[in-house]
Amino acid sequence: MTIQTENLSQGTIAVRGGLNTDDQYGSVVPVITPSTCYRYEAFAKPREFDYARKANPSRRLVEQTIAKLEGGIDAILTNCGMSAIHLISVALLTPNDLVVAPHDCYGGSYRIFNSLSQRGYFKAKFVDQSDPIALKEALSLRPKLVLIETPSNPLLRVVDIQEIAEQAHQVESLVLVDNTFMTPILQKPLELGADIVSHSCTKFLNGHSDLLAGILVFKDQQLATDVLWWANNIGTMTSSFDSYLLLRGLRTLSARVKLQQDNAQKVVQFLANHPKIAKVYHPSLPSNLGHDIAQKQQKGFGSLLSFELVGDADTMPTFLQSLKIFTLAQSLGGVESLVCHPATMTHSGISAEARKTAGISDQLLRISVGLEDIADLLADLKQALAKV
Numbered sequence: 001m002t003i004q005t006e007n008l009s010q011g012t013i014a015v016r017g018g019l020n021t022d023d024q025y026g027s028v029v030p031v032i033t034p035s036t037c038y039r040y041e042a043f044a045k046p047r048e049f050d051y052a053r054k055a056n057p058s059r060r061l062v063e064q065t066i067a068k069l070e071g072g073i074d075a076i077l078t079n080c081g082m083s084a085i086h087l088i089s090v091a092l093l094t095p096n097d098l099v100v101a102p103h104d105c106y107g108g109s110y111r112i113f114n115s116l117s118q119r120g121y122f123k124a125k126f127v128d129q130s131d132p133i134a135l136k137e138a139l140s141l142r143p144k145l146v147l148i149e150t151p152s153n154p155l156l157r158v159v160d161i162q163e164i165a166e167q168a169h170q171v172e173s174l175v176l177v178d179n180t181f182m183t184p185i186l187q188k189p190l191e192l193g194a195d196i197v198s199h200s201c202t203k204f205l206n207g208h209s210d211l212l213a214g215i216l217v218f219k220d221q222q223l224a225t226d227v228l229w230w231a232n233n234i235g236t237m238t239s240s241f242d243s244y245l246l247l248r249g250l251r252t253l254s255a256r257v258k259l260q261q262d263n264a265q266k267v268v269q270f271l272a273n274h275p276k277i278a279k280v281y282h283p284s285l286p287s288n289l290g291h292d293i294a295q296k297q298q299k300g301f302g303s304l305l306s307f308e309l310v311g312d313a314d315t316m317p318t319f320l321q322s323l324k325i326f327t328l329a330q331s332l333g334g335v336e337s338l339v340c341h342p343a344t345m346t347h348s349g350i351s352a353e354a355r356k357t358a359g360i361s362d363q364l365l366r367i368s369v370g371l372e373d374i375a376d377l378l379a380d381l382k383q384a385l386a387k388v
């Protein structure tokens with residue numbers, strides 16, 4: 001069941017993932033395969049699939065499509081982004097192994113590395129990867145795994161994947177890039193030297209905020225096979241129905257990412273010139289940390305941005321309650337525009353002092369710009385800003 005996608009562009013790969021793979025009826029859209037088990041052809045002759053904990057056709061189509069999009073050789077689809085991170089930790093790390101992660105990595109990744117290392121499963125160190133001295137120091141400990149997340153959450157700081165991967169490889173570390181914020185449409189970490197790419201497919205890859213899934217994409221087949229052994233061992237699989245929905249969401253990935261990015265660029269311009277906005281964070285802005293790296297490393301600046309509202313604690317609820325289109329909710333990457341207040345939502349688990357050190361003020365908001373008409377989005381922001 002291979003997809004013929006040699007030399008095709010990403011938009012085409014995404015649109016056509018899994019089409020025309022049904023040999024029984026010739027259905028254009030692939031069938032959903034809920035079966036947990038597969039009939040042997042004969043005694044001691046299993047087919048491509050035997051038991052669905054390890055692999056099944058619905059999942060396989062998504063894995064092949066996302067692997068092609070990222071330029072990888074194989075992929076493993078899991079039931080959410082965190083289970084993908086958990087899976088790679090379990091598969092790779094033993095008690096003496098060290099994982100080095102960004103100090104401002106996704107909260108869930110921080111929590112899983114922190115809690116599992118406290119229990120002695122492995123060691124974890126969090127560093128500011130934009131600081132060359134701190135990075136060098138951490139790499140001198142010869143970590144087994146280095147996690148990179150760029151742009152970061154919520155300040156959209158960009159680090160150099162190629163540079164960090166080169167240094168990590170000198171000490172024989174494996175490099176994992178969480179590419180959730182960029183998607184393969186805007187950033188190809190495997191081409192920049194990473195060994196593994198992870199995603200929360202819950203976000204842009206599905207794009208419709210109606211399922212949880214995660215994925216690991218590999219450059220090396222042996223590593224993929226070893227990690228699949230662990231995936232089957234602990235049971236990290238996604239359901240057939242969610243796999244089907246995800247494949248459907250992927251068909252519009254390229255179009256969505258580009259249009260959401262166009263919308264976001266206009267929101268950035270609007271906010272950057274507004275008197276009630278103190279600061280805007282977006283990789284397109286020269287003031288953003290790593291703007292020059294983003295220009296060479298990314299094919300676009302993406303549709304996530306953050307900004308600081310002028311005023312005090314009272315302005316925040318007034319502004320948020322006045323918004324009519326932007327929904328106050330925690331996720332990102334869907335077709336609908338969302339707004340998030342990191343201090344009370346995504347980053348509330350971090351102490352106020354640590355938030356301050358990280359540059360996450362109480363006046364900071366993060367926006368995931370969706371696919372609504374840009375005129376309506378700008379009008380919504382404008383009327384809400386007029387109330388504060």
Ligand SMILES: *Cc1c(COP(=O)(O)O)cnc(C)c1O
Pocket residue numbers: 080081082083106108109149178180181199200201202203212213214
């Ligand atoms: C959401 C997210 C995750 C976790 O994914 P889930 O699907 O929610 O488990 C991991 N990394 C990043 C960057 C995310 O945004």
